[in-house]
Amino acid sequence: MELELNIVEKILEFLRELKRNNNREWFRKNKERYDFLREGYMEIVRRLINRIAFFDSEISGLEAKECMFRIYRDIRFSHDKLPYKTHFGAYIAAQGGRNSERSGYYLHIEPDHSFLSGGLWMPHPKLLKMVRQDIYNHIEEFVAILENPSFRALYPALEGETLKRMPAGFPSDFEYGEIIRHKDFCVSTSKPDCFFSEKKWMEQAAACFEVLLPFTRFLNYTVDEYRGKAF
Numbered sequence: 001m002e003l004e005l006n007i008v009e010k011i012l013e014f015l016r017e018l019k020r021n022n023n024r025e026w027f028r029k030n031k032e033r034y035d036f037l038r039e040g041y042m043e044i045v046r047r048l049i050n051r052i053a054f055f056d057s058e059i060s061g062l063e064a065k066e067c068m069f070r071i072y073r074d075i076r077f078s079h080d081k082l083p084y085k086t087h088f089g090a091y092i093a094a095q096g097g098r099n100s101e102r103s104g105y106y107l108h109i110e111p112d113h114s115f116l117s118g119g120l121w122m123p124h125p126k127l128l129k130m131v132r133q134d135i136y137n138h139i140e141e142f143v144a145i146l147e148n149p150s151f152r153a154l155y156p157a158l159e160g161e162t163l164k165r166m167p168a169g170f171p172s173d174f175e176y177g178e179i180i181r182h183k184d185f186c187v188s189t190s191k192p193d194c195f196f197s198e199k200k201w202m203e204q205a206a207a208c209f210e211v212l213l214p215f216t217r218f219l220n221y222t223v224d225e226y227r228g229k230a231f
Helices: 009-021 024-029 031-050 125-137 139-147 151-153 194-198 201-211 211-225
Strands: 088-092 104-109 115-121 184-190
Touching: 009 024, 009 031, 009 139, 009 184, 024 031, 024 201, 031 104, 104 194, 115 151, 115 194, 115 201, 125 139, 125 211, 139 151, 139 211, 151 201, 194 201, 201 211
Parallel strands: none
Antiparallel strands: 088 104, 104 115, 115 184
């Protein structure tokens, strides 16, 4: 489909209505509308993949459908029984898209809560241990990435949960203990709804993702070592 300039505005409008009517009857009545908007979002993801591939060749050939998350919530073990997510999300990462273990690029569109992010979220315990060790062993390199002015302007701090104490095997007085205590190694930059009204928002988004490249490469070196493969 031809990508409309205001497709994200229509997605945001749909999501606002969904938040007020998060039930199967309303969704069923608006399913055709959702399918149209999902195709539009898939086209956005395709174009972002192409732009990201200019500076991160590992993304080349990735299919948009591999990156997109379902709108249907898994409510089997949740106290929240609302059936639908109120955002559109896509994780652009080599070797699996949304199912990849590698650090990549995440686009989250949600009314008043949209953001761009990247990194490792909830890594497997064995991988988390390796990431912490590699960061500890190369702390100057990792801190230099985080404190680079261009990076820090967009991504001011690591996000996610942290341990109250240093994990086993690391000195309790380590200067950068707050980094090692992280359970996730993610960063994000928030975007207002009006960001997506700009004609060149996708180019701006790709530029934000390009700033993530050194961070992504650092983490993926460990991920690839963990998986026992060379890329």
